Amino acid sequence: MFCLQSGTDPRWTALVCDNMEKLLADHAYCEQKASATAMSMVGKYPDDAYLAPRMIALAIEELEHFQRIYDVIKARDWTLGHVDKDPYVAELLPLIRKHGDEHLIDRLLISSLIEARSAERFFILAEALPDAELRELYRDLAATESRHHTTFVSMASHYAPRDEVRARLNELAREEAAILARLPIAPRMH
DSSP states (O other): OTTOSSOOOHHHHHHHHTOHHHHHHHHHHHHHHHHHHHHHHHHHSTTOTTHHHHHHHHHHHHHHHHHHHHHHHHHTTOOOOOOOOOHHHHHHGGGSOOSHHHHHHHHHHHHHHHHHHHHHHHHHHHHHOSOHHHHHHHHHHHHHHHHHHHHHHHHHHTTSOHHHHHHHHHHHHHHHHHHHHHSOOOSSOO
């Protein structure tokens, strides 16, 4: 699916179905972090007329997703709790090259991989959850996350030839699969 080099371990599905309060809290924070990351890119590249408006739109959309998940949590009298560091993202970030357009391209491609993994898991949840309201929520969000994945790849292709972007995405996707394989399975989005 997408550019991913591996699928989610089926044990993840069973674990999160039994721990939806924890998963939803983690998911809410993932949406909040995605919004903040998009805005941080606007701060880093404020005069990039191509990137800035796209990142602003993405930040708004991710914040709307946060609101949707937050509302579900509150409607069920669950708690959001405190944000934990995401070990998956923490291992992906050092893969980003440090300078120039390579840095920007890698930031976009890492974001693409995160969105692809989220979309894959949203599709899984849309089929596996016993709760009809949550199945519908994840079905709806899966389509958006899929679009975000391709949007990030398209944006990266604005800064380098498409074949170079695709090669780098495949390289990063292999690393992403290795990271996912070595992390413990937990009731987290990633």
